Amino acid sequence: MLRDSIKAAQVAAMKAGDKPRLNAVRLILAKLKDKDIELRTATTTPDDDALVVDVLQKMAKQRRESITLYEQGGRQELADAEKVELTVIEEFLPQQMGEDEVNAAIAAIIVDTGAAGMKDMGKVIAELKARHGTQIDMGKASGLVKAALA
Numbered sequence: 153m154l155r156d157s158i159k160a161a162q163v164a165a166m167k168a169g170d171k172p173r174l175n176a177v178r179l180i181l182a183k184l185k186d187k188d189i190e191l192r193t194a195t196t197t198p199d200d201d202a203l204v205v206d207v208l209q210k211m212a213k214q215r216r217e218s219i220t221l222y223e224q225g226g227r228q229e230l231a232d233a234e235k236v237e238l239t240v241i242e243e244f245l246p247q248q249m250g251e252d253e254v255n256a257a258i259a260a261i262i263v264d265t266g267a268a269g270m271k272d273m274g275k276v277i278a279e280l281k282a283r284h285g286t287q288i289d290m291g292k293a294s295g296l297v298k299a300a301l302a
Contacts, residue, residue, distance in 0.1 A: 154204040155184065158244055172233075176240035183207050205246065205286045212241045213291065249287045251296070257284055258293070258300050270301050 158180055165174035187207050215238040222231035249257070261279045265272065276297050281290060 154201045154244060158184075158204070161240075161244075172236045173240055176237040179237065180208065180211065180241060180244070183211060202286070204244075208241055208245050209286075209289075212238060212245065213289075215241065246286050248289065249284065251292075254284075254288055254293055254296055255300070257288075258297055262300060267301060270298070273297055273301055276301065 158177060162174065162177045162181065165177055184204060184207055187203060191203075215234045219231045219234045219238065222228070222234065258276065258280060261267075261276050261283070265275055265279055267273075267276050273294075277290070277294060280288065280293055280297065
């Protein structure tokens with residue numbers, strides 16, 4: 153399970169004395185614990201690996217946005233710290249699909265759903281997320297769907 157590999161990475165980082173990696177892994181585990189606490193009130197619990205991937209994707213997105221803002225603000229040292237965390241987070245994410253693969257998946261979904269125009273964009277996005285949600289950056293995918301339907 154993905155959660156077990158993250159815990160193993162924490163132990164390995166502690167033994168190696170790799171403080172930046174250890175801090176990033178601890179941050180991941182803290183976010184997962186927050187999500188677990190949040191879901192205690194929920195009536196259904198999603199698959200654990202899907203939950204972990206969802207948390208990791210959100211964390212990666214936040215890091216990418218922070219890196220951009222820090223670099224625009226001239227705070228390179230903070231951007232570098234975020235890049236280290238992003239690298240560790242991305243190690244645990246499943247392999248992402250390339251742009252050509254994403255376009256092929258979008259084209260297949262458009263054919264399968266019979267989408268004809270922009271009014272069907274939500275339907276295509278929902279199906280894309282259901283089929284390939286863990287392997288695609290949905291922020292980029294929405295632009296590709298929009299281009300394919302235009």
